[in-house]
Amino acid sequence: MNILVVGDVIGxxxxxxxxxxxxxxxxxxxxxFCVINGENSANGNGINVESSQGLLLAGADVITLGNHTFDKSDVYKLFDEKLPIVRPANYPPGTAGEGYLIIDTGAVKICVISLLGRVNLNNLDCPFRCAQELILKVKDRCDIILVDFHAEATSEKIAMGYFLDGKATAVWGTHTHVQTADERILPGGSAYITGIGMTGPVNSVIGVKKEIIISKFLTNIHQKFEISDNPINLNGIILTIDDKTHKATAIERISIS
Ligand SMILES: [Fe+2]
Ligand SMILES: [Fe+2]
Incomplete structure (x- = not known):
């Protein structure tokens, strides 16, 4: 089977x-099967009823989130409704929402896990130990394990890729909004890429009007961020999974205008 994974959808x-x-x-x-990161789908920060409906009705099977999970209060309602939306699993115990979901397509059971990095990001529980524990918990209940590691540092993401190599079917990075050229099957058989990119405006600074960000760097004075209104480009990956072994056989980067 082929699985489409789409990078952070902006606004x-x-x-x-x-x-x-x-x-x-x-x-x-x-x-x-399709996984979409929706952490920026509500005006750039968080997710709301309208944006989640847009992504789910369009064909997302699971929406993953990130450091903007709780920016819009609608998210609590979405969690209450048990929609297929996962927030990073390494938030403290008792946090609203689920850190993983298992979807039974009829043909396969697919577990989607969301994790948040700690380098230059929120100081959550250790994403490595969290991933290890979750995979131990779910591995006998599913055929395919997909991990969206929402993290800033390339080193933290690459380390997670190797840490889960052979344990997860695929590990991909989100949050940085820039696609990286290191997609590959790791030695233990997991598909991996450091950054799948974003689904956001071209000629912007990771989604925001470039003039605002340049001014911020020049003056060191924060200005209200505005999403660029330039045309949208979609970044993501296609994972090919062997129907018998359930192992990843290929990972391809995509970029579509
Ligand atoms: Fe993002
Ligand atoms: Fe993020």
Missing amino acids: QAGVKFIRDKLSGIKKLYGAS
Whole structure:
């Protein structure tokens, strides 16, 4: 089977792009399962009822989140409704929402895990130990384990890739909004990429109007961020999973305007 994973969707225009184009992209790549990172889908920060509906109705099977999980209060409602949305699993015990989900497609059981890095990000529980414990817990209950590691530092993401190599089917990085060129099957058989990129405006600084960010660097004075209104480009990956062994056989980067 092929699985489509889509990088952080930015704002209403990003959600509209997904609504308009996702089904065609899934068809084009023969993807029968789709994971989308939605942490920036509500005006750049967080997720709300409208943006989650847009992504789910367009064909996302699971939405993953990140450091912006709790930016919009709608997220509590979405968790209460048990929608297929996962927040990083390494938030403290008792936090609203689930850190992983197992989806039974009929043909396979797919576990999707969300984790948040700690380098230059929130000071949560250790994502490495959390991943290890979760995988031990779910491995006999599913065929495929997918990990969205939402982290800033390339080193932390690469280390996670090797740490989970052979244990997870695929590990990919989100949060930095820039696609990296290091997609590969690791020695233990896990598919890996440091950054899948974003589904956001071209000619922006990771989604924000470039003039605002340049001014911030020049003056060191914070200004209100505004999402760029330039055309949207989708970044993501296609994972190919062997139907018998359930191991990843290929990982391909995609970029679609
Ligand atoms: Fe993001
Ligand atoms: Fe993020």
